[in-house]
Amino acid sequence: MPISEKDIQLHIWGLRDNWVNLIQPVKFPEPNHFIDGEYDIWSLNPQDAFLNIIYSRLSDLDKYTRKTELIGCEVHLKKNSDSTIRADLLCCSIGRGGFGIVEIKKSSQTERQAYTELLGYGNHIQGLFPGMSTEDLVYILISPMEERIVREATLLSLLNDEKPVYCLVPKWVNDDITTLKLHPWIPSNEDLVKISNGMFHPSNIDIFKLTWDYVDDWNYLPPQQNPEPHMVDTLNKLSIYAAQVMESKHITGFVYASQPWAEMPLLPNSLIIAGINPFKVSKLLHLIRTKRLDIYKTEDLDTSGIKLSNILPEIDNTHNKSSEDYLEAFSTAWTNTIAGISFETFKTMTINSENETFETDHGSMTWKQYQRILMEDVFVHNYDVRPTGLLRKLFQAYQDIDYKYLTKHSYENHPFHEHGDIPRYGIDNWYDIRYFREFLNRLFDPVYNYRFDINDAETDRKSEDPD
Structure with missing residues (x-):
């Protein structure tokens, strides 16, 4: 039988004394400090700087996760309405303090719900321990990480919301749960493009x-x-x-x-x-994508014709007033x-x-x-x-x-x-x-408005060297 999310949950809980042994070794990319060569600093850009921040953050979270111990399985968290939500697993690290909430999603279809549930659990625990900081609660998502919306949500949580989110990709062989391994997710440069590209203009x-x-x-x-x-x-x-x-x-x-x-x-x-x-950013991003423009050559682009339906085309299927320019109103009102x-x-x-x-x-x-x-x-x-x-x-x-x-x-x-x-x-x-x-x-403009050939500059410098 195909492995279910429940199978993964119970297998991990059964190994609770040493569950971290399921997490595979990982080496996050070393930060690019742009200092190896004398002119490398000219290539510094927001996207790579963000990747440095994210890799450093994930490296810290990896160390934290490997020191946790599981303390609960299928934990019922009661809400004010007396309805309950269930955290798949709860863990903690005595050295750091606070909780780790583990959510398990097996497929790309179910992983779309991951953040709704994770944040719901997190809000409940923060209500039990008022005054919690973002460092007192770690979100651990075990998921395929195939959906773009989930990858983007993870990056935004790490960068913008400063929530500690750590993702593990489950893999097994021949539907044998005993072969389960958890592989730390490493975001790619492409995952970050939509967040950074076009924002800083x-x-x-x-x-x-x-x-x-x-x-x-x-x-x-x-x-x-x-x-x-x-x-x-x-x-x-x-x-x-x-x-x-x-x-x-x-x-x-x-x-x-x-x-x-x-x-x-x-x-x-x-x-x-x-x-x-953010609404101006979305309009500029739309132009960059549809017209294949260079963000650094978009000095005076006219974005006034871009509508909300260009950014959210699905809205035309549910709203019969697509001619209304909500996006421009949002941009102005911001x-x-x-x-x-x-x-x-x-x-x-x-x-x-x-x-x-x-x-x-x-x-x-x-x-x-x-x-x-x-x-x-x-x-x-x-x-x-x-x-x-x-x-x-x-x-x-x-x-x-x-x-x-x-x-x-x-x-x-x-x-x-x-x-x-x-x-x-x-x-x-x-x-x-x-x-x-x-x-x-x-x-x-990453090259800071200086337009020169680095190779020529290096040649000129050497020609002036008396040696």
């Missing part, structure tokens, strides 16, 4: 700028004077709070505060919140998300014992448009920038690679550290908006 970044007049005692900027340290510190606190709210909502973006030069006729205080608009964070931040930070209120003004645009307005973006004091979500993870990854490169190759051929004015420590680099803008430019 200047037209996808929405800006919401909130401005206000001076507030007594903490941010009045006298004419012809530079901001005092306490003013800078106060405005930086606004961006800290806004970044925390953005992280709680899993928004990929960045935030910083600014004040105009004293001679500029502008309101003296600003909070700038930037977020990657700015309200970051606008709400701006207003919440300002209200929270200016609450006072006199019940005094402060008048504000605001505007929205794309990041590309914003950078072209000199009075708004150039003739100003821009303070500490705080990246969030996937941009924070990438900024950290790029900085780590940059410092490793500089240690090995110095700075002469680095994409933007060639000037040699390099902070010694990462902390001096982390909040500096100048470096962050250079980082964004590298995401928008």
Whole structure:
């Protein structure tokens, strides 16, 4: 008889004292640090940086899983409605603490339900132990990993939601359950394309700028004077709070505060919140796929004609109003998300014992448009920038690679550290908006707008070598 999910469950439970011996040895790909050759750093791109993050995360989860012990089989988890859901297996690791929920799916048809059930179990356990962090509960999925939607859900859980998800592919011979082996799943570059390709483009970044007049005692900027340290510190606190709210909502973006030069006729205080608009990303991805475009040659593409049915063609089968442009409405309305964070931040930070209120003004645009307005973006004091979500993870990854490169190759051929004015420590680099803008430019174009033949450059360098 064909092996069933129940057979797999009971077989693993029967080997509970040493079930981890079923997990086959694995060697996750070594991170590509782009530092082997002097010009390798020019090939750094978001997709490979994400793979580095994922492989490192999966390597840690592999070590955790191999140290777990099974503590329950077919565990009934009662819900408020008195209905129950059943976790196939429960495990734990005393050294790390917390639970591991094991869900078993045998086929590609049933694995589509895996995350619905896993997250249901997880929510119930988190309700029993309020205050659990994402590190206190590990999701272990035993599944063929054949469905694209399951692979994408795993990658998004690891990257965006920061949920510890570890996948094992079950394999056996001749329907003999005693030959069962569990093979750790290793995502491929292709699995990540849909997440990273097309996401980091200047037209996808929405800006919401909130401005206000001076507030007594903490941010009045006298004419012809530079901001005092306490003013800078106060405005930086606004961006800290806004970044925390953005992280709680899993928004990929960045935030910083600014004040105009004293001679500029502008309101003296600003909070700038930037977020990657997911609906704009989906439209750009559609064009890239259907027209086979190079993401780095899509400067001014018109995406206004793309509708929701282009992204979700199945919707035409169930909805008779396909002519309605929901996608454009979603894209436009998304700015309200970051606008709400701006207003919440300002209200929270200016609450006072006199019940005094402060008048504000605001505007929205794309990041590309914003950078072209000199009075708004150039003739100003821009303070500490705080990246969030996937941009924070990438900024950290790029900085780590940059410092490793500089240690090995110095700075002469680095994409933007060639000037040699390099902070010694990462902390001096982390909040500096100048470096962050250079980082964004590298995401928008991996070769950072430098168009030269690396082989020619290497030849020129050697020709200048006196030896």
